[in-house]
Structures are given as C-alpha cells and as structure tokens.
Amino acid sequence: MCGIFGCILKNGNAAPVIHSSLKRLEYRGYDSVGIATISDGKIFLKKDQGKIDEVHKCINLDDLPGNIGIGHTRWATHGAPLHVNSHPHSDCTGTITVVHNGIIENFGDLKLELQNLGHAFVSKTDTEVIPHLIEEIMKNKLGSSFADAVQEAIKRLEGSFALAAISSYEPDKIVCARNESPLVLGVSDNGVFCASDIPAFLPLTNKVVMINNGELIILTVEGYQIKKIQDNSLVERVPETIEWTAEMAVKQGYPHFMIKEIHEQPEVLRNTLRLQDRYLDLLSTFLDRATEIFLVACGTSYHACLAASYMFSKLSFLPTYPVYASEFIEQYGKSVNIDSTILAVSQSGETADTIAAVTCAQQRAATILSLTNVIGSTLTRVSRVYVGTQAGPEIGVAATKTFTSQLSVLVQLALRLAKKRGKVSQDEIDVLEVQLDKLPDIVDVIVKTQEDKVKQIAHKYANSKVFFFLGRGISTATAFEGRLKLMEIAYVPSIAFPAGESKHGPISLIENGLPVVFVCQKDETHKTVIGNIMEMKARGAKILAIIEEGDNEIKALADDYIEVPKGVPSVLSPIPFAVPLQLLAYYMALEHDCDPDMPRNLAKSVTVK
C-alpha cells in the first residue's frame, strides 16, 4: 500500500503542496518518497529512500519549480526500499514520469518485452514498466495524445493500480487512472488534486470526486475529465462535499485504525493473491528440500505458524515445528544445524525475539527463510529468501489484516509444496485454489453481514470475567488467536486450548454462565467438537460458536453463533473464521472503554527481548 498524489495549481508552486499532502498519506507507506514537477516544459524530480521528513531534510522536496506535479510515499512490495526503487519512475528519455500504488502482476513479461525493444530499466519495481510502456506507445503511434498513450498502456497492465503520470510533451496535464487501488480527486478554487486517499488534500478542499475501477482522468488547471478506459466513454460526476475531520479522514471515517484494518482485509487478501510466482516458488523449493523446518514467530504471527503446520502437514505431508521465538534458543539452540530450515514469520520484521532466534540459527548454519510485511526490515536482511505479505502498513497495535495475509501466503506455499510433492490430487488442489480466490469476497460478506451481530454478542457478554476459546484441528490456531485478541485489546482474561485438551484440566474452570467460544469448521473434527460443546454445556457454560452457515447441529446447541459462508475448506478456515473473533475483541474493547488502537503495556513492534 503506497500513497500517490498529484496537483495542478492556478497559483503557486506544486512541490510544497505535494510534500505536505504526502505527509498526510504517510500512514500508507513510509520507506521512500519522491516528487516530480514540470516547469518551462521540463521535468524536475527528487526522490530518495527514507521517511518524508528525513528525505526533505537532505534534499529539500519543496524547491522544485512549476505549478504541476506528482508525488509518492512508498511501502515496498517489489524491490527493497532504496533510492533506485523509489517513485516517481521515468522512461528512457526522462520526459515521462509515473507514480503508482498497487501490484502489476504481469510486470515481468512486460519488462522483458520492453527490454527486448531496447528500453533500459534501473529499478526492481513493477511500476517502472508503466512509463516505458507509455514511451513505446508514443513512439509507435506518433501524434497520439499523452492521455491516449497512457490509456493504451493501462490496457496492457494486469493487476491493481492507482497511477498518476505527467510528461513534458504535454506539460499542462496529469493523467491518472484506477483499477482496484484507491483514487480520489479533490477540486478547489486554486486547482485540482488526485490522491490515494482524502486526507491528502482535505486541508485544501472538501469537494471530493470518487473514482471507480476502470476510469481514467485527465486533470488540467480548468478541472477534470473522467472516461472509461475500455470504451473511452465520458463519465459525468460532480464533486460531493465530505464533512470529515482530518483525523477521521486518515481513518477513512472509521473510529479506529483497528476496525478500518479489519475492513481492509478483503482488499489485502486480493493483493496477497497477487504475489509473484517466483518468490513463492523459490521459498517452496527451499522448504521442499529441507530436512527439518521450524516455524518461528511471536504472538499472532506464531498463531499463523501454528495454522501453517496443519496446512503443510495436510497438503504437503511436510512436518514442521511451530516454535515461540522467545523459546527457540533454549529449546533448539543446541540442536539446530546446517540441515535445519527456519521459516520466520513477523509482521514488523523487527521483533527482537524473532531476530534473536533467527540469528542463533544462522550462526549454526541453518537456512533462514521469512515472511514479513515490511520489506527492508531487519528480518529481510538476514533471510536467504523472503516474501512480503502485501498488507500495507498496519497502524493498530493488534495484528488483524497482517494475520490473515500471513495465512494466505502460508497456504499458497503449502499448495505449491503439495503440487511439487504430489501428495494430494490435482482435483483437490484445484478446489482449494478456487476457494482461496473466493476468500476476499467471503471475508467481505462476513464483515458486512455479521458485524452487528458480533457487536450485540460483545454487549451481551461484556461483564463476563473470563472467556474460553476452543477449537480442534487447524481451528486450534484460530481459537488461540481469538483469545490473544480479546486479552490484548479488551483486557479480558482468556483461556485457549485444543478442545480435546479441556478434559485434561481446563474444564475444571467451567462455571455457570462462563462463555466458551468454539471455532467449528466443517471437517472431520466436527463430531468431536459437538461432544466438547456438550461437555461444556453440561457444566453451565454459555456456548458462542463460530460456525459454517447452516450448521444446524451446532446452532441448536449454541447460545449465540456467528456464521461464515459455506464451503470454506478446513485448511483455509482460519482466514475467514478469525474475522468474527477480531470483531468480538474490537467491540468488547469498546464495551470496556479501552482504546483498541493503543492497548496498555503493548507496542506494535516488540523490539526488546
């Protein structure tokens, strides 16, 4: 997730406006920044890696000339956060520059095609293919307008994009376009703006034009023209006035980042399904050859590893050992060796316990692989191979969208291994891949249809002193994650166990009215879970069940239930089944007047051991 911005002013220089607007988009990404403006028919460009304030201090982003320009604040997905990979990106001649937010899935093929035509690339980004594509089209279709060339180039792109382009050929306009990644326009008396999000220009205007997928916009100092990319038809759309405060705008109108990020999960899961094959293939090749594999992480990332151990075992017949990073050195520090492989999972890529465990394993010649949300983090620098989860910055301390994006990447790895190892039928793999593609929409349905019910359940049980979370099979991991969420942001003491463990001790805690959350995916564990529910009911527990839609057997036993759309295979179930538990924790926090974004005693990245 990155932030793009563009502006054309009637009076004044564009650069300072772009700079301050990018600052307001910094929550969308902050590992590098750049601005390009046009003055007297020439393009002026400054960019570098680093946060906006750091870069501005070094190269002064405000002193670029001209009343028109574009800018970008980056969250690295392809290519490390280096100067060379920062936006804007230009064509061979430096007369076309582009900023982009999204993922161009076919950039590898396009880059090869353009290189064979003689185009020289300098970065590792997917974005850089866009200015070169526009350049090639303008070269071959002499006389075509800049906007037409941008439109033609966009038709070659597969994947998600919100982009803005300028050219010294036509120095009076910005051409921008949207497919999946957000893009909005701002209209003021002194000019027009395009941005990834409303906060960018809110201090300048609250007249907003929302842009839809498949639309291209030509901005000039007179205003804007919207047209459909596919059929070139013009779109009439007048600005609407929004009444958000600046703080509300950064949260896109949500009261907290956590609920915004829970709602972002469908988009994040779509992006996570756009990972470059070569990264997943490389990781799965290392895993396939490994003799012993430790899945090392903390907190929520550990729960993703726990779920992954079921995925790798069931799909690839590959045994893996989830280990709390803080225990790894004590438990395996002496035995880890050159034949060991570590797959470290960390949203921040900076968790001290995880880095310490990885460093210990690396010193004993183990192979280090990793999955992280922050490209360029310490973890990526110590890994032999890493892959990003494409979740964009997660501002809320509680991990939500990064958990489900980790699970999506891990199950994609397990599926690649399943194909390599031939342990499950191609038919089964095909079904899983189809269902995986449906998950963003399934999560969207859950958020849209179950949120109010979860809110009511949180209110109903707001005074409960302790919660149980139980699951069987892969849902053990989901139950553990639900427990962590409720503890860490609503401060409710919570207990989680594999449901089968209850009778080995924990059941002694059950008292009349105590809420027990069961995570009940429809698989071979379903019958035994029903037995566990009966055990709890018999002792007076209140049963809260997360079930598959239409699971009447459990509906009849539960005091309350939340339904997940039908047909989610068990190995994929932690992704949708986690969402009601995230919502439960969020609304319980509100019931307890806790700040869901900044829970007491916790930090987003625990960089101390």
Ligand code: AGP
């Ligand atoms: C999860 O909601 C917590 N914020 C915490 O448990 C977190 O998952 C843990 O600290 C690991 O962080 P990492 O993924 O950045 O390594």
